[in-house]
Amino acid sequence: MTPLTQAPPLPSPFPPSVLAGSHAGLAEVLATLAEAIDTASTARRPAGPLPAGTPAEVLAAAAAALGPAELPAEGLGTKAALQLLVTVLVEHGIDLSHPRAAAHLQPPPLAVAVAADTLASAGNASLDTYDSGPSAIAVERWLIGVLIHLAGLGERADGVLTPGGSLSNLMGLLLARDAAALRRGIDVREHGVGALPGPVVFCSELAHFSTHRACAALGLGEAAVVPVPTDERRRMRPEALAAALAGLGPDRTPIAVVATAGTTDFGSVDPLPQLAEITAGHGMWLHVDAAYGFGALFSPRLAGHLAGLELADSITLDLHKIGWQPAATSVLLVSDTTAFTALDREVAYLNPTDDSEAGYDGLLGRSLQTTRRPDAVKAAATLLAYGRTGVGRMVDTCHDLARYAEGRILAEPELELVAPAELTTVVFRYRGSGTTDADALNGALRRSLLESGDALIGRTEAATAGPGSPRRVCLKFTLLNPTATTDDIDGLVDTVLHAGRTCERLIEEDAA
Secondary structure: OOOOOOOOOOOOOOOHHHOOOOHHHHHHHHHHHHHHHHHHHHOOOOOOOOOOOOHHHHHHHHHHHHOOOOOOOOOOOHHHHHHHHHHHHHHHOOOOOOOOEEOOOOOOOOHHHHHHHHHHHHHOOOOOOHHHOHHHHHHHHHHHHHHHHHHOOOOOOEEEEEOOHHHHHHHHHHHHHHHHHHHOOOOHHHHOHHHOOOEEEEEEOOOOOHHHHHHHHOOOOHHHEEEEOEOOOOOEOHHHHHHHHHOOOOOOEEEEEEEEEOOOOOOOEOOHHHHHHHHHHOOOEEEEEOOOHHHHHHOOOOHHHHOOHHHOOEEEEEOOOOOOOOOOOEEEEEOOHHHHHHHOOOOOOOOOHHHHHOOOOOOHHHOOOOOOOOOHHHHHHHHHHHHHHHHHHHHHHHHHHHHHHHHHHHOOOOEEEEEOOOOOEEEEEEOOOOOOOHHHHHHHHHHHHHHHOOOEEEEEEEEEOEOOOOEEEEEEEEOOOOOOOHHHHHHHHHHHHHHHHHHHHHHHHHHO
């Protein structure tokens, strides 16, 4: 045979530093970040937490800075591209570290978490198979073990990271649905959810809307959700749940009770021990949506709020809320690892049986995702850096700020406290003089702050005179900045008062 002619090696047109995973690439990442920081220091950061202007004006300015929405034939180069994006993000974006950013469960992330997230992105590991990222798998398993211990779950417990609390709730209800079906001798993977008669999911009337969306996505239908009334502390009433269960006919299939540990608006925690007793008596699944409240476990002072969490069958928790992680860092914990059996899949090109039996397995069977980035790295870095004491001090600081804000609101005649600080949120209203529509006034007040960029506060609706009373437009402080001070809270309240007086005067002038 004639040997093939030896061709000369073809050099790559790209240097090794274009890839973040190489040593040279990591050095390039650090250098690039340093340049981006220099650019950010010269960008015109807004004075408040948001850029001033209407939404149309701000979005138009950001779009104009980016230029035409056309793929350039020739790139700008890495330095110029990053400088452009840094300028756009700084000058036209949100500053969550600003002490008057207090609208949502969206904290300023910790520096150590962002640094670790950069390292995780550089490695680009995936959690589905061993050969896609062994160290990343080890980090996630370590983090899950830490959180299982913190939650008080037993030795059979397990967990997985997800792309957000809504997806964690979806997975929790998926496992609950399949468990309920098996109790009736139905395999929904084979026969579909249509074979499951009259599915019912109970939750508080204040539960997160993701419960309804999960039921729709799982084929149960939003009509399967039965809201249970709450008490004067905005907690699910166990006696109301018991009565609703007693009224179910044999043609209904109770899927789960979704308890909330930290409602989005009020931070209220449903009575978990009583709900666990009821669900156990009916052989039902108890899912606890602790996306907001789980972080209270870091604080010895507040951990008692979540008594009974260890009795849950599944738990949602978001470390990108109380945990100060870059989004998203959500987790689903289960009390028994066999709950994940419904997600098991064997795929020849990912996890063939002989590889799995030899230990070359990943976490494919614990998730609805295949490719899954190593979000555990940033959370692990945070917990290793600060420990329970350090993170707990951040939780306590934010809770103290919320209690201070509560006291300041009570001391202001123009403000009305609607819900006290259970965790880190405070709900209130601007009373006004009584000559204008208070609901319209509170809505206009918040929009005026958004347009000026002076402060970022939340808005919701709540019954202001106890259960059953009409729902009114309310304002909300969500305080998740552990570097803020009581002086900052005073400034925030003063800003709200000034905006309220200005809006009321303008409304009255327009009416005249």
